[in-house]
Amino acid sequence: MIKIILNGNTQTCEPGKKVGEILADNNALAARVNGQIVDLAYELKQDSEVNPIYFDSQEGRSIFWHSTSHLMAHAVRLLFPDVKLAIGPAIDEGFYYDFDLTHSLTEKDLEKIEAKMRELVKKNLPIVHKFIAKPELEKSYHQAGEKYKLEILSEVPDEKISTYEQDGFFDLCLGPHLSNTGIIKAFKLLSVAGAYWKGDEHNPMLQRIYGVSFPSQEQLDEYITKLEDAKRRDHRKLGPQLGLFLFSEDLGPGLMLWTPKGALMRRIIEDYWIDTHFKAGYEITYTPHIARGHLWETSGHFSYYKENMFTMTIEKEEYALKPMNCPGHILIYKSAVRSYRELPIRYAELGTVYRNERSGVMHGALRVRGFTQDDAHIFCTPDQIEDEIYSTLQLAIKIMSDFGFKDFHIDLSLRDPNHKEQYVGTDEQWDMGEQALIKALDRSGLKYTRREGEATFYAPKIDIKLLDSLGREWQCPTIQFDFNLPSRFNLYYMGADGRHHTPFMIHRAILGALERFLGILIEHYAGAFPVWLNPVQATVLTITEAETDYAEQVIAQLKTQNIRVNKDFRNEKISYKIGEAERDKIPYILIIGKREKEQNKVALRKRRQGDLGAANLETVIEQIKQDIFERR
């Protein structure tokens, strides 16, 4: 007999008993036995601690989705016998499988594949874990012409290969997997896309099908509702609809036109940004959009970034549009001999940069070729770096929360300790830099994830990802050291010892790029911006022409209070005008009819709250100002 601890309770059983029988729980997808994740068919051989794994954990979902991916591959194999299978993992939200198939898959095919998958689910096929001798497996893959599987196999050192099989369809896989196809109650194939074998563009292009699955139809419906909600928030749709920005084929891809309302919002953001940065001890600069090639040679951009730069020839000399603002700031730093007494120097700039992004990667306002970074570069002494990182973090968090983002995921990217030769800079610099980042994070009390080997070649960094109202992540603030440019440009400062010292340089952006940040704000607020950000804060609607004079007085009063106000005096029914104002997501709608005019009031209607009845204008102005003050 062996001892089993299940959910903290101890019991005994015969050796060889399956985990699934011990759990006796229909909702358990797999189990963790002594810390190792195993199938329900796993046989217990020794004293073990057993914990069930459900769909509510990341591990559980991953197993569920991986099994669905196999199910899909099984269906595709049945429908298209000549298919060659590549890989089919679970991903953050769902799964995919890559196929090499002569037939081009379409949406219609997805329906067919789903139907075939449903058949396989109904059959309740057992999913069986088997170990097959490598030569045997190689032989059968060779016969089937499964070249991708053979390639994977050649990279596996094991002699006995772990595979999973369901009704004759098998796939190499470490597992674990669900015990039966019948568990996969609800799934949807979402899209078909091209993907290179192993993600390398020199390799053949495969066809990838993305999908998602759940233990119940309700969960799938909920997921689909969420997708639809995300679609309703799509900044590419709302942006032009709300008059914020647009793209024009005549202008060129990845180049954004800020239309008046969007430009006004940008102005509000910029004013806030500049004011906040002045208060935080930054100095504002402007640097030109083009610079001679020589500068980009010194900075190194021409050797490692030139293919992403727009270049031109002026008087026989090569110039380039700036892809980054740092060289300009460095030239300002270098324009005088700097003393340790004047450090830290913090140069901030809303700098518009241009990058020649590959044609397939542009995406609405989020990925463009011309964009304005809220960039800054801090030059400081070694003993200032921790404080500088700390205050930059505080500033980033303050700004993000002012824009309504309160939840973050923070990544700390460090160098790969086993491949130190890949990085520029000295060990001393790296140790100081990494320690400063860690200390500043700890001092801030922020939770973060360490990512070894994720640093850029020139320095470690902190990336902050915002979570929006749908729980989606957006990478915005980034704080990175630079151990490369100060030495390339021979930067120094005069130390207390009368000698030259190389300053530490910190790059940082908080909003990222204004274009992208506007897109994120639209998605986060679904276009219904807080009052302080909304380009139109209030609108005045009249019921009949008789109230026009009084309504104009109301508007004049709002304007003296610096409230951004619109009007709609058109000869239309009030409900028509309200509908339009609501669709424009204007936060305050002031309605004026005969009664309001007589009583010297306004009828207030607030976004999402509806009709609030008559109120004194002064009260309404106070409310608006309070909303602005509290950034609601």
Place this chain on the structure above:
RNA sequence: GCCCAUGUAGCUCAGUCGGCAGAGCACUUCCUUGGUAAGGAAGAGGUCGUCGGUUCGAUUCCGACCGUGGGCUCCA
């Protein structure tokens, strides 16, 4: 850049198996002066993404290109 899909009025979308291009909303004018999310009528609006080919005739079929979308890749 690559694979696949896609492009008809300002917007959302019909349609033409090759023969003068359609609706709703928006816009203009007129009627309606109305009380909390779309009152009525009339009018105007399109080189059917661009260029080329096939054809008596192309928005429709074919090709190239451009844009957009889903991905891959890249993201200093």
